[in-house]
Amino acid sequence: MDVIIQQKTWTTRKLLLLAGVVLVAGLVAASFFSTAGPTKLNVDPERITISEVTKGAFQEFIPIDGTVMPIKTIYLDATEGGTVKSILVEDGAALVPGQPILQLVNSDLQLEMVNRETAVFDLMNNLQNTRNLMQQNRIQQLNQLADVDYQLKEAKRIYELNKTLYEQKVISRQDFNQSQNTYQHQVRKQQLTRQTLRQDSLATRQQINQMQQSVARMQSNLALMRKKMDDLTMKAPVAGRLTSLNAEIGESKARGQRIGQLDMLNGLKVRANIDEYYISRIFPGQQGEFVLNDKRYALSVKKIYTQVAKGLQVDMEFVGTPPADIRRGQTLQVRLALSDQTQAVLVPKGGFNQKTGGNWIFKVNESGTKAYKADIRLGRQNPEYYEVLEGLKPGDKVVTSSYEGYDDMGELVLKNKSE
Incomplete structure (x- = not known):
């Protein structure tokens, strides 16, 4: 008779299938939990810069x-143009006030100097001749005045004598009137002669003063001309060291051209x-x-x-x-x-700030195996340090080199290639 065979619930095939499903689920779960944390990147510590946060004196500079x-520097410019005749000192020499540096020659200036001297001498000669003529004229006028005074005195004597004789009826009225008219004429003549002498004296003084002023002006112009001639010899205005001397013998220099400079030694x-x-x-x-x-x-x-x-x-x-x-x-x-010196928490400058904007930094753990993101706030800076306002304390170690290539990472695993 036939025997009924009962079917098994867990066959070998089912058990293998169940084991495979569990294994796949485990792998998926393991993958999920491994990627749910921060993104990690292995970094060789020798390729980055790890710096220590310190506290110390900070100053912006x-x-x-x-x-x-x-x-102080005094520039030496040619006051007058000319041709370099001689150079009297070497570039770099220490000079005393008034010491000659170089000499220029200017034939046009020399000719003008001669003409002005001649004009002054001519004017002075004219002034002297005018004085002599005026002095002779004055002597002549004084002689005339002396003659008039004498004639007046004589006319007065005759007039007074005839007046007495006329009163005594010794002489005629005609003789008396003639002596009286002669006396009055001499009085008037004396007045006119004295007035003429005063006016001539005043005119003489004015003319001489004008000529003297002309001479003074021409002498002043002559003195200015002599100064211009002296300026052809360039001299040190103060004590100092001559530098940047730019002149060669025979070279033409224009008025106002820079020739050198004098550096004061004080x-x-x-x-x-x-x-x-x-x-x-x-x-x-x-x-x-x-x-x-x-x-x-x-x-x-x-x-x-x-x-x-x-x-x-x-x-x-x-x-x-x-x-x-x-x-x-x-x-x-x-x-x-740029500021006073103060105490502050400091982090050395580096390329990290270009990516983080000073808002975060990779901070190394105590064991030195990892570096993770830490929020910070930076303040002032100088060419060496940033001032840390928040997020770090002295003794912390941070990555200060450039974050190029791993600024999106959440964690750096510091591991040598040999490990």
Whole structure:
């Protein structure tokens, strides 16, 4: 008789199928949980820069290049044009006030000088001749006055005598009237002669004064001409060192042409150009410093030039004694302070800020195996540090190199290639 065979519920095939489904589900779950956290990237620590956050003195400053210059420079321009006849000193020589530098010749100026001297001499001769003529004329007039005075005196004597005789009826009336008329005529003649003498004297003085003024003017012009001749010999106006002498014997120099400059030896200054971005933060008295031969020297802004061309130009003077071995034309790396020095949490500058905008940074864990994103807030900066306002504390280590290529990552796994 037939035996009924009962069908098995869990066959080998079903068990294998169930195992396969469970395995696939496990793999999917494992994949999901492994990708649900932050995106990770393996990074070789030797290819990045890890810096430590510190606390210390912070000051805003800008680095600028300054050029050492004399405290004052006097430019030497040709006051009169001419041809270089001789050069009396060498470029770079130390000069004393009034020391000749070079000599020019100008034949036109020399000819004009001769003509003016001749004109002055002619005018002076005319003045002397006029004085002589006027003196002779005055002597003649005085002689005439003396004759008139004598004739008046004689006419008066005769008149008074005839008057007495006429009263005594010794002489006729005709004789008396004649002596009276003669006397009155001599009185009038004396008055006219004296008036003429006074007017001639006044005219003489005026004419002489005018001629003297003309002589004085011509002598003044002659003195000016002599000065122009003296200017053909260029001299040092003050003590200093001659630099940039530009002249050769036989070379023609025009009036006003720059021939050289005189650097005064009583001090030095530093001239620098500053980016006009900082124009509102630069003021007289601002402090700066530079390092020379491992020694720091202080500077102070003395003058700010109002004209802005290719940046803001300033002059700085040394605070205290300048370095003994510093030279004109030397370039100095100056740190110009923009703020006072304060205590702050500092992170070294690096390329990270270009990607993060100062809002976050990769912070390394204590074991140094990972770096994760941390929100921060930065404040002021200088060429060396950023001021950290929030998010970091002294002792923290952060990645400060460029984040190019992994700025979208959530976590960096710091692992050497050899590991």
